[in-house]
Amino acid sequence: MTDCTERPTDPRVLRSRAKMLDAATELLAEAGPRAVTVDAVSERSGVAKSTLYRHWDSREGLLVDVMRANIPDITPPSPDLSFDEALRGVVTEVAAVMTTPRWRAILPAMMMLQQHMPELAEIAHDDHEEKKAIFRDVVDRGIAAGRLPTGTDEELVARQLIGPVFFTLLAAHPDDDSAIDLTVEYAIERFLASYPG
Numbered sequence: 001m002t003d004c005t006e007r008p009t010d011p012r013v014l015r016s017r018a019k020m021l022d023a024a025t026e027l028l029a030e031a032g033p034r035a036v037t038v039d040a041v042s043e044r045s046g047v048a049k050s051t052l053y054r055h056w057d058s059r060e061g062l063l064v065d066v067m068r069a070n071i072p073d074i075t076p077p078s079p080d081l082s083f084d085e086a087l088r089g090v091v092t093e094v095a096a097v098m099t100t101p102r103w104r105a106i107l108p109a110m111m112m113l114q115q116h117m118p119e120l121a122e123i124a125h126d127d128h129e130e131k132k133a134i135f136r137d138v139v140d141r142g143i144a145a146g147r148l149p150t151g152t153d154e155e156l157v158a159r160q161l162i163g164p165v166f167f168t169l170l171a172a173h174p175d176d177d178s179a180i181d182l183t184v185e186y187a188i189e190r191f192l193a194s195y196p197g
Contacts, residue, residue, distance in 0.1 A: 016045075016047045016051055016055075017055055019045040019046065019047050020041055020042075020045045020047050020051075020052055020055065020062070021062075021065060021066060021069050022045070023040075023041045023044035023045035023047075024036050024041045024062055024063070024066045025066055025069070025070060025102075025106060026044065027040055027041065027044060028063075028066060028106060028109045028110075028113065029102075029105040029106040029109050032109050032112055033063065033109065033112055033113045033116050033117075036059065036062070036063060036066070037059065038052055038053075038059055038062075041062065060117065060119070063113060063117060063120075064117075064119065064120060064123065066113075067110065067113060067114075067120050067123055067124075068123060070102075070103075070106055070110065071123070071127045072097040072098075072103060074090065074093055074094060074097065074130075074131060074134055075093060076133075076134050076137060077089050077090055077134075077137070077138065081141075082141070082145070083138065083141040083142040083144075083145045083147050083148075084147075084192065086137070086138045086141055087138050087142070087161075087188065087191075087192070088188055090134060090135065090138055091161050091162070091165075091184060091187070091188055092184060094131075094162055094165070095162075095165045095180055095181075095183075095184045098165060098166070098169055098180075099169065099177065099180050104169065107169070131158070132154060132155060132158070135154040135155070135157055135158045136154040138154070138157075139152050139153075139154045139157055142195070147192075147195055148195055149195075157191075160187070160191060161187050161188065161191055164183050164186070164187045165180065165183055165184060165187065168180055168183040
């Protein structure tokens with residue numbers, strides 16, 4: 001991917017880059033990876049194709065940055081929180097991020113994009129490792145508090161808690177936030193009940 005030839009702190013450069021990323025994200029959400037063409041992004045963003053090529057040397061480079069720009073951040077729980085509080089906080093935050101209108105719109109396309117572009121595997125892997133480390137911290141708190149057995153796998157814990165949320169997100173009506181809230185509460189309560197400590 002080609003770096004921007006102008007100063008990256010220039011507000012005009014940053015604005016045009018943001019416009020193109022937003023336009024590419026909208027196109028991706030609306031019609032999938034094939035809809036994200038240089039012509040379509042230029043037309044949607046109102047930014048010239050020549051400017052796009054100053055930021056990215058190819059459509060694929062643009063799509064990589066679309067992926068990077070849309071991976072949600074999850075805040076690690078504060079060190080002073082108990083295991084239960086940390087667990088609830090992380091799962092609730094993940095669910096909240098997953099149910100934002102932008103993320104709900106782009107999630108299927110992002111999954112499709114990963115299938116078509118193997119070079120995105122490294123980005124997805126790095127993000128996975130970041131999220132895994134957050135769950136590792138929560139699991140370690142549970143082990144230290146005597147709530148979880150030694151050797152509890154943080155990835156399996158994440159799947160057990162986030163899997164139902166992900167399924168509900170795909171199956172529920174977009175306006176039905178209560179389905180997500182109920183699923184989050186149920187998943188957390190059932191998980192904690194299985195480890196009474």
